[in-house]
Amino acid sequence: MTPTCSQKPLRVPRTHVRPDDVCPTCGTTMVEARGQLRLPVNGEEVSVPAVSHLRCPKCHEVILRFEDARRLNWDAIASYRKQHGLLSADEIRAVRKHFDLTQGELARLLHLGANTISRWESGRNVQTAAMDVLIRLIRDLPGSVEYLRHHAA
């Protein structure tokens, strides 16, 4: 016997559909806002100025659209790097290119996941202080790449 798919399309009651600019907490129409928001980076609250978002005028709930959230994360990480004196995304890329390494090759030399360098260079994630020191060593200490290659093999 051939199994048949008898599943009907799910019916969504009209009352469950709400406009996407309505506050999920109290149902008030949210308004376009721009202001300082805070985001934790490595367990530390980082303030980012002038972030676009939707705010509920009644209960002050804040909603970030996808682009707003991406921007907030990117700015918070850039600010965190500056505050802690860590290499910027561009500086990491410059070191890697100077030694003619792909993102995957550098990740392998540092025993990191394949996409880690890509996330650092695009500003989606921040390197640890220990990894920051290692990248500075690669940049400033001649022979470091050869040393790491020897130990990655």
Ligand SMILES: [Zn+2]
């Ligand atoms: Zn609300």
